[in-house]
Amino acid sequence: MSSVRQISLGGVKIGGGAPVVVQSMTCTRTGDADATLAQVRALVSAGCEVVRVSLPSRDDVQAFAQIVREAPVPVIADIHYEWRLALAAIDCGAAGVRVNPGTLGERHLAEVVRAAGDRRLVYGGDGREIEGPVALRIGVNAGSLPRALRATTPGGRPPSTALVDAALAWSRKLEDWGCLDFKVSVKSSSVRDTIAAYRDLAARIDAPLHVGVTEAGTLWSGTIKSAVGIGTLLAEGIGDTVRVSLTGDPVEEVRVAWKILAALGLRSRGPDVISCPTCGRTEIDVVALANEVERRLAADPRFVERALTVAVMGCRVNGPEEARHADFGIAAGAGEGQIFVRGRRVATVPESDLVEALFGRIRRACEDEHAG
Ligand code: SF4
The missing domain is CATH 3.30.413.10 (Sulfite Reductase Hemoprotein, domain 1)
Known part of the structure; x- marks a missing residue:
């Protein structure tokens, strides 16, 4: 049960029956374009197909633009709070923008959606320009839910329901605004909540799903949590792109992601x-x-x-x-x-x-x- 809808992320197909795409995120300072590009290349050598780079401030925009142009794979900008930085990332030609609606607000999200839809060319890796628009990710996290949806007392709303409610509400808003080029994630550091949320969401949404367990931990414990969480979902056919989240070298995230895919017989790479x-x-x-x-x-x-x-x-x-x-x-x-x-x-x-x-x-x- 891959998603019904397919999107293009700088030419990489996500959802709609396409192979599950492996992604990761850089942890260098974005302002240091050389170091970030070196890490992107190391990730790509390990099998990373799409890379996310945070854009924390205006001072980083010039370096971010260079990274987007020179990276060998499509780049997604990671944005929190400062919606104008999402617009800057779109201007740079980023293939995707990850927004957390809980940290942006509706009016500003609408501006980002409009700018993403208007963009006609994005970078697809190695300087190639691909026909746009920019793909968005509605990235809902348990730690940044709107106050009204946060988990209540024991026996109250289960956190997975709150994650799904938030993701559905934002997805419907994007669709109402005419945007279909987005994927959705509902991550929690709890493996059980993550699995429950994605199962629920997959039954109620057409958009591709970006699957992961957030803040999973160090290489050892994070690998186990990710293998259980992501592996369970992929085994049920849920998930179109994966990011393993580890406290450590992101190259390990890519290796673990491939091992999960190979263990399930979904994709294989390497011995x-x-x-x-x-x-x-x-x-x-x-x-x-x-x-x-x-x-x-x-x-x-x-x-x-x-x-x-x-x-x-x-x-x-x-x-x-x-x-x-x-x-x-x-x-x-x-x-x-x-x-x-x-x-x-x-x-x-x-x-x-x-x-x-x-x-x-x-x-x-x-x-x-x-x-x-
Ligand atoms: S392969 Fe031989 S040595 Fe290895 S666990 Fe099995 S019985 Fe023991």
Whole structure:
């Protein structure tokens, strides 16, 4: 159940059956265009398809304009409180503007909607100009609901209902003003509230949904909350674009988003390491072996975008069967291990040579595919 309506965000299709789009947000100072563009490029290398950049003040507008022009993917401006900055972002050619109606007010939101609709060209990445208008996001957060909709006492209105009420009210206003180029988010730091809100909203709205758990936390806990929240919704077909929100390097947000999509079989990008949890039968250091295999796969640009499965198994009892089902696999024994390529055992090598031998086979298979 992807959204009914499709929008274009600088040429990237969102909703209406398009593949779920991965996005993230920079955390450099926007006024430092070079640092922000460097981070945008790192995000794009990891698989980010749309990037959000905050525009906190007038002083940042010039740098923001440069970022919009030079970024390799469409840029969304993140705006709170100062509606004139949304107009400035639109003037810069931003592909999208995220507004939080709770921090803007109706009259000013109407101005932003009008300016977004009037814009005929936006930047789609690498300086390409794409036919507009600017896509908006109605970003409702549990922390900034209008006073009248805030959660009440225990047993009162559930917070998810308040989020949905606010999102529906603002969505209807935009539609009344003739704007259909928008997506909606209803994020909470509570995974349960987030899931409940999106389920409710998805049944009542045609607009594409931007899905995420806000302020999810550090890499470890935020990854778990995001995988549960975003994963549950995507598994039900709810969500057209995702942002994993982590306290840390945003490149990790992109990696986590792709892992969620791959785990659900929705999209895949890059290698996936399958490794056994080890047990009393384990005969070699599987933890070190699996980490080394994962590190090398991530570090080699030849593999970054390849959807390979590589199994690292710790014994000769269950290992060979699992290794056989992966594209490439190791089933280790005492002091040696077997290498599998696409279901066939191709070599048995000493433990110390396992990683080299495995990567020799992976490289050769990839080169053969390329040549073929
Ligand atoms: S593959 Fe072998 S070593 Fe690994 S958990 Fe299974 S039985 Fe244990």
